[in-house]
Amino acid sequence: MGIEFNKETFRDDYTFKNSPAAVRRFPFPFPEDDYMYSVNMEPHVPGRKGSVFEHTFDVDEHYLAEMRDRELVLKSDPLRCQSLPHMTLAGWDLLELIMESKARDYPHWFELHKSGDRWTWINRPMEIEQSFTFLKDDTLPYGPLEYITRQTQGDFTLQDQRDNTLYIDAGTVTTQADWSLDFDVGMAFHEWHAPVPLAHNMGVFDRALKFLLKLQLGSPVRRFNWTMTVDPLLDTSPENYPKWGPSKTTLTMDTIGKRQHLRVELQTLHRLPRSNAIAFPIRAYLASFDDIVTMPKWGRRLHRVVRDVHPDLATYKGFIRNRDLMVQWLSQYDDGKPTSPGWWPEPE
Amino acid sequence: MSLSYEGTIPSRPRYGQLTPRPGSGHLFVADGEGADAILALFAGPGAKGMLATTQIVYMPGPTGTDKSAELEKLGADIFFRAPDYSTAQPRLKRLFGSAHMGLQLYLTGTEGLIGQAQRDAIEAGLPHTAMQTEHRGSTVRRVQCVHCKGITENVRTDPFVCSHCGLNLFVRDHYSRRLAAFQGVNIDAEDPGQVPPQVERFA
C-alpha cells in the first residue's frame, strides 16, 4: 500500500537502490556480534508490521524489477527452472499457496476467484489476468511452478520426501548464491549441501533434516542465511561465474561502500498439502555497505562478524579475497560500543 | 586402481562390492576391468544358479581393457558386447522398458559407465538405492562444465580444459546422479590466465 515499484536493474548499469524505508526493514541477519552455523529455525508466523515477515510472501518495492530480471535469466537459460515429472503436483500446491497468501495479504494488488476448479488470478502490478483450471497443466502458459514463480520474488525449490530424506526435485533458481539447480536437481539433502564446509561435521545438516522431515502442514518455519555480493547482481550463478567473478577484483576503499552488498536470504519452509512435498522459498534481499551503516548498530556488528568469521566460511561465501578491505572499511563505523541483542535496528 | 574417499564430500558416490541377490533376472552392465567383478561374483558362492537368468552387457574400458572373451565363456543366458555406452544405451532402455520388478541390476567398471547406466535405470523407475555398484579399473572422470554444460569424458587432470568451451575447469567431488557427472568450475574466472599447473589426479 503506497509502495511504488522501483524502476531499476540488477545487471549492466546496476540502478538498483533501496529507499530509506527498505533499508529500515532490511532483514539484517546477525542477532549477535559473531556468526557460526546453527539450525536457526523459528515458526514462520506473521511478524512485526512493516517487516519482511509481516506476510507469508513479502512483496516489496523491488517486485517488478526482480520479475523482469527473472524473465531475462529464464530467456537466456531455461534450465534455471526445472521440475522432475513427479513434481507437477507439488508445483500446483505451491501455486495455490502463493495465490491464496498474496490475495489474502495484498488484496489491492492480487485477487483469486474460485468457482470449483475454475480459477481466475489477477496480478495488478504485472497486469496479468489469467483464468485456468486448477490441476489441469495445459490451462496455464507454463507449468504451475514456473507460472507462479515468474510472479513471485525469490528462488524456490520443491523437495520430495522419501527414503527418510528430502530430494530437491524441482525449482526456479535465478537469484542464487552460486549454486546450480541444473546440476543439483534430483539430489538428496546431504548431497546438495555437500559443498558447504564445516557444517556437516558439526551435525548441522543431520539436525536440520530431522527437523524438516517432521515439518507439519499449517506450521511453516523460517531461517536466515547470508552471503556477500559485489554489485547488486541477483543472478550470481555458477553458470555465469566467468562473467561476474572478475567484479570481485576491482573493489577499492572508495567504491566498496556502494558496490559491496550484504545479501540476506529469508528462507521459509512449508509442508505442501497434496504432494506432501516441502516448498522452500529463498527470498534474497540486497543492501549495500553504505545502506547497512546508516544503522549504527548494524555497522558495528557487521564489522565484527566479517572480521571474526571462520576463514573457511569466508571462502565458501566467496569474499575471502576482499575480507581485509571490508574490515578496513567497516572499522570506520565501529566505535567499539556494545550492541544490543537481536537484529532489529535501534534508533540512536 | 582404487578410489579414495578420504576428505571427500557427501555427494561423491561411494561404491560397494557386487554380491548375488535373489531376483527374477540379473542384468550386469560393465566396462573394462568391471569384467573382473563379474567373474569374481560368479566364482563365489550362490551365483552359479543365476547364470540361466543372467544377461551381461559389456563394453571395453576407457583405457582399452577388453575382457569380452572371458565374460562370454561364463555361459550367461545372454552376453552382449557393445563398442561403447552410447551404443549399449538403446538396448538397456529397451530392456528396462519390458522388465518386471525383481530384476536385479549390477553395475561395475568405471564411474562414467556406472553413473550412466544408473541414470537410465532411474529414469525407467528404479530407485537409485536399488542397484548394486562396484568400481573397477580406471579412475578417469566424466565431468560437466557448469558454464557451457558440455560433458568431457575421461578427464585425467585437474584442472583440465573443457573440450567444448575451452575454459580451464577445476574438478569438484560434487556429483550429479541425474547428469551422471562430476562438476567442473572455471578456475581462473577472478584472475584470467592464472591457471595452476595440471595435476594428473585420475588415471
Add this chain to the structure above:
Amino acid sequence: MSAGAQRLDVTVAEVVDVNPLIKRFRFVRTGGGALPTFSGGSHIVVDMDDAGTRRLNPYSLMSDPGQTDSYMISVRRDDNGRGGSLYMHRSVRPGMQMQIGWPVNLFPSDLRAKKHLMIAGGIGITPFLAQMAQLDRIGGRFELHYAARNRTLGAYMDELQTRYGARVQTYLDEEGQAMDLKGLLTSQPFGTHLYVCGPKPMIGWVLDTARTLGWPEGALHSEEFLAPPVGQPFEVELARSGKTIRVGAAQSLLEALEAAGVDAPYLCRGGACGQCETDVCEADGTFEHNDHWLSDAEKASGRKIMPCVSRFRGARLVIDR
C-alpha cells in the same frame, strides 16, 4: 515447537455403522469452512475425553483428499484394546464437538512410481481409499488387492469395485479366496511401487515375499500403527522437568508424560514417525522397545526410547524430558 500441538476444532457430522465391527465418522469444521487439504495416506490424531481419561488415537483419513468440506475415518472396534476404539463406538455421536490434529502423512504415494500396487487387509483399506481417489484424479496408474475375512468385514469392497472396476481385486478368506502374491509380485512392470497396510502378519508376509523376489527396499511402503501395549506399571524420573511419574498398566509413557503436564512432542502415537524419540539419561533394567522407528543398534544401546509405545521394567529409568 511441540509438534502435534496444532489442532482443529471439528464437529461430528455423521456416524455410520458400516458393519458389526466398523463405524465410520464424518467430521466438519466447527463454525463452518473448509478443512485443510491433505494427501492420500495421511492420518489424523483424534483427541478423546473418555470420562476424564484423555485418549489420542491415530486414524487414517479415508475421504477423498479433493473434498475438504469434511474428513472421514473408519474405526474398527477392539474389545480387548485400551479403550479408544470402544469410546469412538459407544460415545461419539453426531453433533459432538471434538479436536483433531492436522493431517500428517507417514504413508505417502511415491509419485515417481510407474504403477502403484496396493495390498490391503481388513481395516487397512482406509489409507488406500484416499490414495486411490487422489491418484485417480491426477492420472496415476494403480491396482488394489483387498483381502478381508468375509464380505461383511470387507467394508468397502462393493463400492470400490463399482468405482474402479478391474483395478480392484477382492479376496474373502472364508470363501477360500487366496491372493496369488508370488504371481502378483513377479508380474509387475519395472518402476512399480508396492504399498501394504493391514494386520501385522500380513504386512510381514507381503514385505518378506517381495524381498525374496528381489524387490528393492526403496519400492516397498507399509504402514502399521501400533496400539501402545499394556504392561506392568513403572516409574520414570524426568531429568529436565524434575518430576517422577508413574506409568499405569494400560497407559503409555507418552500419555503419562502428558498427564503430568510435561510437553512431549508426537505425531503418530504409534511407533512409526520418530517424533517422540527421547534420550535416556540412566537406566537400570530392561526396555520393551515396541516401535518401528529406532534401529536395532539404537534399541540395544539403551540410550533412546519412544514413549508412545515402548515400556520399561526395572529398578530405575531417567529420561531427558
